[in-house]
Amino acid sequence: MTLQTTGILPRLGHGVGKSADAVTAFLLVQPILVTMGGLVFYPLVDTAWDSLHRVNPMQPGTPFVGLANYTRMFSDREVGQAWLNTFRYVGICVLAETVFGVLAAALINQLRTGRRWVLAAIVLPWALPGVVSGVIWQWIFSPGPGLLNGLLVMLGFDYEGHLWFNDATSAMLGICTVHVWRMMPLTIVIVLAAMQTIPGELYEAARMDGASRLVMFRNITLPLIRGAIAVAMTNATVQAFNLFDEAIVLARNSVETRTILIQIYLEAFKKFNFSYGMALSLTVTFVSLAISLGYVLRIHRTTRLD
Amino acid sequence: MKEPRYVRVAVWAGVALLLLWSLVPIYWTLASSLTPTVEFNQRPIHLFPQQPTFQHYFRLLGVLDGRLGGVDVASGFRLALFNSIVTAGAATVLCVLMSLLAAYAFARLEFPGRGLLFSAVVATLAVPGYAVLIPLFRLMVSLHQIDAYLGVTLIYVSAFLPLSLWLLKGVMDSLPRSLEDAARIDGAGHMRILFSIIAPIAAPGLTSAAILTFIGAWGQYVVPLVFSPKNTKPLTVLIPEFAGKNFVDYGLIMAGGSIAIVVPCLLVVVLNRYLIAGLLAGSTK
Numbered sequence: 188m189t190l191q192t193t194g195i196l197p198r199l200g201h202g203v204g205k206s207a208d209a210v211t212a213f214l215l216v217q218p219i220l221v222t223m224g225g226l227v228f229y230p231l232v233d234t235a236w237d238s239l240h241r242v243n244p245m246q247p248g249t250p251f252v253g254l255a256n257y258t259r260m261f262s263d264r265e266v267g268q269a270w271l272n273t274f275r276y277v278g279i280c281v282l283a284e285t286v287f288g289v290l291a292a293a294l295i296n297q298l299r300t301g302r303r304w305v306l307a308a309i310v311l312p313w314a315l316p317g318v319v320s321g322v323i324w325q326w327i328f329s330p331g332p333g334l335l336n337g338l339l340v341m342l343g344f345d346y347e348g349h350l351w352f353n354d355a356t357s358a359m360l361g362i363c364t365v366h367v368w369r370m371m372p373l374t375i376v377i378v379l380a381a382m383q384t385i386p387g388e389l390y391e392a393a394r395m396d397g398a399s400r401l402v403m404f405r406n407i408t409l410p411l412i413r414g415a416i417a418v419a420m421t422n423a424t425v426q427a428f429n430l431f432d433e434a435i436v437l438a439r440n441s442v443e444t445r446t447i448l449i450q451i452y453l454e455a456f457k458k459f460n461f462s463y464g465m466a467l468s469l470t471v472t473f474v475s476l477a478i479s480l481g482y483v484l485r486i487h488r489t490t491r492l493d
Numbered sequence: 494m495k496e497p498r499y500v501r502v503a504v505w506a507g508v509a510l511l512l513l514w515s516l517v518p519i520y521w522t523l524a525s526s527l528t529p530t531v532e533f534n535q536r537p538i539h540l541f542p543q544q545p546t547f548q549h550y551f552r553l554l555g556v557l558d559g560r561l562g563g564v565d566v567a568s569g570f571r572l573a574l575f576n577s578i579v580t581a582g583a584a585t586v587l588c589v590l591m592s593l594l595a596a597y598a599f600a601r602l603e604f605p606g607r608g609l610l611f612s613a614v615v616a617t618l619a620v621p622g623y624a625v626l627i628p629l630f631r632l633m634v635s636l637h638q639i640d641a642y643l644g645v646t647l648i649y650v651s652a653f654l655p656l657s658l659w660l661l662k663g664v665m666d667s668l669p670r671s672l673e674d675a676a677r678i679d680g681a682g683h684m685r686i687l688f689s690i691i692a693p694i695a696a697p698g699l700t701s702a703a704i705l706t707f708i709g710a711w712g713q714y715v716v717p718l719v720f721s722p723k724n725t726k727p728l729t730v731l732i733p734e735f736a737g738k739n740f741v742d743y744g745l746i747m748a749g750g751s752i753a754i755v756v757p758c759l760l761v762v763v764l765n766r767y768l769i770a771g772l773l774a775g776s777t778k
Contacts, residue, residue, distance in 0.1 A: 208602045211683050215598035218591040219614060219654060226651035227617050230628035237628065294507040297500075305508060307765035309515045314757040314768075316712035316729045319750045322736070323522050326743055334521050337538025347536075368518065373772065380773050400500075429621055432714045436733055448623055448715075455627050456719060464627050472624045 234465045242462035249462075256466035266467065268442055269450035272359065276434075276446060277427040277478075279363045280370070284423045285416065287367070288374030293404065295375070296382045306376070313372035321436030324365045328352065328437070355443035362444060365433040370426045374419040381415030382408060421479040428475040447471050522754065526550070526747040533743065549748035566735075570749060572724070573731040577753070580642060580717075580727060581710040584649035588657050588706045589699055591650070596661035597687045601673075611662070618655045622716065630719055638720075645720045649710040656775050657702040663774060664698030665691065701771030704764055708757050728753045 238256050240249045260266050295305055312320065327334045328351045339346035352358045385408065393403045431448045438444040440453060447467070455464030525533075526549055528542040535543075550556075555567025598604070599611045629648060630639075638644025672694075673686050681690075692699065714729045721727060732753060735746045761768060 209604040212598040212602040212604035212607070215594040215602075215683075216610065219595040219658065220610070222591065222647060222651050223614050223617065223654060225632075226629065226648060227620065227625060228613075230625035230632065231620065233628035233631075234624060290507075291511050294504055294511065297504045298508065303765065305512065306769065307762055308512055310765065310768065310772075311519060311758055311761055312515055314708050314712075314761045315519075315754045316714065316757070318714045318729045318733055319712075319753045320518075322732055322746055322750055323518050325736075326525065326747065327518060327521060329743070332533040332743070334517075334538065337536065341537055368514070372515075376769055376772050425621070429623070451623060452715065456630075461627050461631070468621075468624045468627070472621055475621065476619060 234469055237462050238466040238469055240462055242465075243459050244461070245459050252462075256463045257470070259463060260467065260470065265442060265445075266447070266450055269445050269447045272443070272445060273428065273430070273447040275359060276363060276366070276430050277424055279360070280366050280427040280430075281420055281423045283363065283367045284371045284374045285420055288371050288419065289378050289412075289416065291371070292375045292378040292382055293408070295379055306379070309375060310372045312368050313370065315369070317369060317432030318436055320365055320369050321433045324361070324368070324433075325437055328361055352438055358438050358441075358444050362430070362434050362437050365437065366427065366430055369433070370423060373422055373426075377419040377422070378412055378415050381412040385411050417482050417485075420482050424478050424482070425475055428471060519754065519758070522747050522750050525743065526751040528744070530742075530744050549744040553745055553748045553752075566745065569726075569731060570728075573726055573728045574752065576642075576721070576725050577711060577727040577729070580646050580649065580721075580725070581707050583642070583646045584653065584710040585703050585707040587646065588650045588653050589703050592654055592657040592661050592702065593687070593692065593695075593699065596658055596665050597683070597691065599658075599662050600665035601670075602683075611658075615655050615659050618659070622652055626715070626719065633720060640721055640723050640725050642725055645717060645725060648716055648720065649706075649713065652716075653706040653709055657706060660702045660705075660771060660774050661695065661698055664695045668694055697767055697770065700764060700767040701774070704760055704768050705771045705775065708760060708768075711753075711757060 237249070239251060239253060241252050241255075242249050291309070295302060295309075298305060315323075330336060330348045330350050335351070336346045336349050339349075351361050389407050390403055393407060398406070429448060430446045431452070434444055434446050435449055440449055445453075448471070451464050451467045451471070454460050454467065524540075524542055527545040527547070528539075529544055529546045529548060532539065532543055552566060553570050555571065595614075599607060633639050633644045633648075636644070638647075668691065672690055676686050676690055712729060713727070717725070717727050717730050721730065728749065732746060732749045735742055735749060
């Protein structure tokens with residue numbers, strides 16, 4: 188073994204080791220390649236391919252139909268409504284999570300003690316199963332024995348037996364509440380981490396100059412956490428596009444509150460229009476990626492201009 | 494520098510509000526699970542159970558006879574609890590193990606296609622699960638893996654592998670190689686180096702990857718709804734079913750919900766440092 192330090196041998200050994208390393212490496216990545224290949228890459232290609240065919244277990248054969256599955260979306264009223272709902276959910280949830288999430292992070296950032304425990308408590312809703320959160324809030328929103336009506340009545344408002352899921356607007360706001368409850372922790376964690384990297388001297392200097400808290404927040408904090416906000420908004424957008432659990436628990440599959448994902452689920456697994464469902468899911472994937480990319484580019488551009 | 498008192502008070506008031514928003518629904522779940530059914534409709538509303546009872550848990554776990562519309566609740570619940578633990582647990586172990594092996598190869602070994610393979614796997618983080626749900630369903634039907642533990646576990650693994658791999662590769666890239674070099678000179682092989690030197694140092698990263706995978710798999714709904722309709726049905730699919738068409742047994746639902754949220758809650762409380770590290774690494778890719 189001491190020979191290896193002589194200079195020539197290591198290089199030789201390196202050459203032999205290299206091909207041996209490659210064999211070891213292939214063995215090590217094998218499980219991942221098989222799993223990802225079989226369960227992600229192959230199905231992804233299959234989705235793209237089958238979306239150009241008519242695939243329905245109730246009908247024989249899988250004839251090529253070109254873009255028919257894609258053009259069909261435009262005349263499908265239910266799909267149109269589901270898109271509209273999804274965009275509303277995305278708009279409301281991303282806005283609420285970003286605004287309240289940044290505020291919450293700023294508050295937690297002011298804490299000197301107990302920050303870790305406050306953060307742990309705030310992350311809890313994120314860690315719970317989505318359907319269980321849906322069920323919990325369904326109980327809170329329930330008209331007779333629900334906590335929300337109970338508290339409102341206690342405070343003197345006339346909400347005895349109020350039905351929160353009787354009209355589309357309040358039902359959607361209810362679903363958004365649950366989604367924001369679940370997903371805001373992610374925004375808080377991401378933004379807070381960025382705030383913690385801002386050097387304290389910046390604030391000290393600003394304070395010397397007599398800057399108020401609001402001015403410091405706007406002129407120091409916000410510009411420096413812009414990247415983190417973009418990341419958080421990207422996450423929030425993708426999550427809001429994925430909205431399924433809360434909506435299906437709170438409002439079943441009512442057309443008025445249905446998300447595009449619920450539409451896909453019903454289309455594929457209740458009506459067995461597999462290829463149409465595939466075309467829809469690919470479209471949703473592209474739209475959510477495009478929007479996320481939009482944020483990233485926008486933030487990237489504005490930060491560079493600064 | 495001293496801050497004015499009103500600022501401190503405002504900060505604490507804000508934080509208190511934030512804590513209430515986050516924790517009240519969880520508290521209410523636990524409180525309701527201990528409230529006898531007759532108390533639910535009392536007004537004004539009680540914020541604490543007046544006569545706490547374990548009757549919902551007894552019915553749920555089969556200590557008392559609990560039939561809901563002629564269906565045996567307890568045996569279904571026990572099976573679902575078992576299924577949740579088995580699938581989420583197995584997915585976590587497999588996912589972390591597979592990504593540990595691969596992360597070592599990607600971080601430490603030279604092989605053709607290394608960069609491309611790594612990017613391809615990590616890029617699937619951007620692919621939402623539903624994009625592959627339908628072809629997966631057809632694949633699993635042809636492999637007879639519908640309502641089978643293996644099928645649904647492997648789907649979870651494939652969903653959480655990219656994040657786990659990304660995390661662990663990052664951890665390994667940041668570890669100094671001097672220890673490994675010393676071990677290699679002493680004749681240690683790759684597996685020896687990986688499991689007795691790298692894995693112990695990378696334990697925080699492994700913990701982060703494991704918690705994220707476990708919490709993610711534990712909370713899955715759409716995947717088991719499609720792939721685990723009967724015998725492998727987990728808690729997430731079972732609990733909403735308690736809300737029947739004609740009546741909703743909220744006591745039972747809240748008791749079941751409490752059991753389903755206790756596991757992730759404990760993980761967050763005990764391991765929150767690793768969880769937050771993992772969340773950050775995962776979100777800023």
